Amino acid sequence: MTPPQLVVHRDKELMAQAAAARLITKIVDAQASRGHASVVLTGGRNGNGLLAALAAAPARDAVDWSRLDLWWGDERFLPEGDPERNVTQAREALLDAVPLDPARVHAMPASDGPYGDDADTAAAAYAAELAEAAEPEDHGPVPAFDVLMLGVGPDTHVASLFPELPAVRETERTVVGVHGAPKPPPVRISLTLPAIRAAREVWLLAAGEDKAEAAAIALSGAGEIQAPAAGAYGRGRTLWLLDAAAASRLPRALYPPASA
């Protein structure tokens, strides 16, 4: 387990801009060293805020968008094009504005797609797609993503891993169907903690007063079943990107010097 590093920004706008700049650098560096890069996107307010900031950043043109694989950490299992789907929101915030290779945009299945409304079969299909993309040097059934981003819910959920639900207890499968999520919609698809931990870097995004309690709990030694964000870490780095409001209830010992 890589211990979390914390960066606290003044407010959520600055946090989104700084995280977008950080992501551009990571992608450009990965493309320079390996020829391609892979990023796992998150839904939610903070994830979409980052994508919108990236869309507005002039440095976005430094990325070779045709050599970037995009995956999702979770999806709301709704029909294609539904405004609540994470991929729909990501397209609106950024993806439609950059020259991605459509074959490298790995959206999770929709509820009116080839697997119909069977979220478990759709999840298994996504797991198979990940396994096919994994290289031998990744040493596992999912690619070693360069960056995997996760929004942190006010209840400490990450991706669609909610406290105490079966999905957060999964130790074998890399992608699961989620049923009975406390946040709508109730049916979702999610990467599991083992898949999340395959990433080189995991970035947790938390901005706003409503995330303060969740950040304090997850960073104070809570168990991952009760606080899924506590179980999200990367192979090489675990980075919490917060704004001052979300960091306001962290124990003093954890509170780092303000970054900006």
Ligand SMILES: O=C1O[C@H](COP(=O)(O)O)[C@@H](O)[C@H](O)[C@H]1O
């Ligand atoms: O429903 C979801 O919620 C989380 C957190 O969203 P936020 O709006 O509270 O920041 C998000 O990370 C996840 O991808 C999404 O499906």
